[in-house]
Amino acid sequence: MKKAASRLLGFAIGLALSLPANTYATNGMFGIGYGAKATGMGGAGVAYPQDAMAVAYNPALMTQIDARFDVTLELLNPPRAVAHDSALLPTDERSRYDLFPVPALGSVLSDSGGVVAIGYALIGAGLGTDYKQTDGTFFDPLGGTKSEDRVGVFLMQMQFLPSIAYRINDNHSVGLGVVVAAQTFRSFGLEAFVDLGFSSSSEGLTNQGYDWGFGLGYRLGWFGTFLDKRLNLGLNWSPKVNMQRFNRYEGLFANRGEFDIPENFTVGLAYKLTHKSTVAFDVERIFWSEVPSIGNPGPLASDPSNFFPLCPPGTDPTPCLLGGPKGLGFGWENQTVYKIGIDYKYTPGLTFRAGYNYGKAPIPDDQVLFNMLAPATTEKHATLGATLALGKESEISFHLMHAFKNTIKGPTAFPPPGYPVTQGANASIAMEQTSIGVAYGAKF
Numbered sequence: 001m002k003k004a005a006s007r008l009l010g011f012a013i014g015l016a017l018s019l020p021a022n023t024y025a026t027n028g029m030f031g032i033g034y035g036a037k038a039t040g041m042g043g044a045g046v047a048y049p050q051d052a053m054a055v056a057y058n059p060a061l062m063t064q065i066d067a068r069f070d071v072t073l074e075l076l077n078p079p080r081a082v083a084h085d086s087a088l089l090p091t092d093e094r095s096r097y098d099l100f101p102v103p104a105l106g107s108v109l110s111d112s113g114g115v116v117a118i119g120y121a122l123i124g125a126g127l128g129t130d131y132k133q134t135d136g137t138f139f140d141p142l143g144g145t146k147s148e149d150r151v152g153v154f155l156m157q158m159q160f161l162p163s164i165a166y167r168i169n170d171n172h173s174v175g176l177g178v179v180v181a182a183q184t185f186r187s188f189g190l191e192a193f194v195d196l197g198f199s200s201s202s203e204g205l206t207n208q209g210y211d212w213g214f215g216l217g218y219r220l221g222w223f224g225t226f227l228d229k230r231l232n233l234g235l236n237w238s239p240k241v242n243m244q245r246f247n248r249y250e251g252l253f254a255n256r257g258e259f260d261i262p263e264n265f266t267v268g269l270a271y272k273l274t275h276k277s278t279v280a281f282d283v284e285r286i287f288w289s290e291v292p293s294i295g296n297p298g299p300l301a302s303d304p305s306n307f308f309p310l311c312p313p314g315t316d317p318t319p320c321l322l323g324g325p326k327g328l329g330f331g332w333e334n335q336t337v338y339k340i341g342i343d344y345k346y347t348p349g350l351t352f353r354a355g356y357n358y359g360k361a362p363i364p365d366d367q368v369l370f371n372m373l374a375p376a377t378t379e380k381h382a383t384l385g386a387t388l389a390l391g392k393e394s395e396i397s398f399h400l401m402h403a404f405k406n407t408i409k410g411p412t413a414f415p416p417p418g419y420p421v422t423q424g425a426n427a428s429i430a431m432e433q434t435s436i437g438v439a440y441g442a443k444f
Helices: 002-018 059-064 191-195
Strands: 068-077 080-084 091-094 100-108 116-132 150-160 163-167 172-188 211-226 231-238 264-272 277-286 335-347 350-359 380-389 394-410 427-443
Touching: 059 116, 059 163, 059 172, 059 211, 059 231
Parallel strands: none
Antiparallel strands: 068 100, 068 427, 080 091, 080 427, 100 116, 116 150, 116 163, 150 172, 163 172, 172 211, 211 231, 231 264, 264 277, 277 335, 335 350, 350 380, 380 394, 394 427
């Protein structure tokens, strides 16, 4: 079994590293869950150790899990579209490429009876778009400036999480995870923004191929069990991971190409209703606004003569150009996500799951314009899942997730014919998602 797990690990890591940077997510840039089991329960898992993917939720959970390996492959379908009713820059486009593979894996390398447990997880996040570029639209406002017939951005982040947990006593454990992060980014077809004078570096805005950045961070977790082990509580905190700059795109992201992974924390509980059923509930907080490239506001919708909200009229606008220390961003707000799920052990070898996930989209109405490149609009997600035992040492799990279509409408500085600036909502971004995942788990 160890040999088989080793082969699976090699295959899974190879798959993860070979995928194009087209990963998508549903809570902002983060996925709602890791692994088929927790995803089938709405993404709740910080206090409910079900498999080795628990390492990604809370390193302290490893003291509750026997040695095992889990690998998941999810196929995600995220159709997305933008529209801009404008006299100057009309736009109505759908992003192409609507099916993406998303892998994840984890392993616990020691049995649950010990004082110390070690393990790891590999998870990903990201976003992206790919639109047709038409003369005279938002994506090519001057007409004829494009070098490609497509316009878009791709971002993929991967985190490798080697972790250790310590059992304080029968009821409490703590854990520490090291975050080894890598990310890659590409933008293409954005030449018009150079001509409009939005960027601090004409060479570092678009069409520079894939650039890479790396970073190190950590995670802290706690797990406690109470009421004769019927009630579990969990906590996971991940400070901001400072990433290397995207030097090829120093004229796009604030602070000359900075794009860090934001701080986030999760608290949760799991309560055993019966010997066959458990309900889990998590609350996650993601601090998007603390990353300038994500949180800095985009162009002012109220004043087409002053695009830079952080540089008032009469001041030098240079720091607010794309790539500057106050450079334009996506204007994302901090996000709170609620996850709830329930499972039911129908037979010793068959378990069913259901869940719901809600997080208000981090995009304010007046930030629609730049978020045409990153329409992370989904808020409500319903999930189903199941696990089938293949024997005493292995199992296969499934999940189905649907994120209901959500449209965000807002004003831009380029109103429709005959309308004043900021009257009504002349731009919109929309997305819905469906995913299906399969996971294989093996005990050592």
